[in-house]
Amino acid sequence: MPETSPIAGAEIPSGEGSTQADRSSATPAAEAFHQAVAQVVKVIRPAIQADQGDIFLRDTDLESGVVSVELVGACIDCPASTQTLKQGLERILKQRVDGVTEVRHVGEALAGFQEGTAVSL
Helix, strand or coil, rough: CCECCCCCCCCCCCCCCHHHHHHHHCHHHHHHHHHHHHHHHHHHHHHHHCCEEEEEEEEECCCEEEEEEEEEEECCCCCHHHHHHHHHHHHHHHCCCCCCCCCEEEEHHHHHHCCCCCCCC
């Protein structure tokens, strides 16, 4: 059964961020890149779920090496989510998948939040 992202409000096939139809125009190299990233996310996902969060692969771009993910659940309010994303997921993906240059969290953009920390004076 597909899962639903609470931020994007769109169904997400388990373990992947885009449907096969979305990827049908991808080149074989781009598809291989996406599948390699999806496999690593699938391996990492249980550790994030153990802390009451979750991660969804939203997009991969072979040309730029950028991987877009959405962190949800406890990850939304967790002050360590940036470290999880950069020192955890990004570091592991760079080690295991050739061509990954950066991992971006797209959940805030989907929810309409501005990037950065809100400060009240």
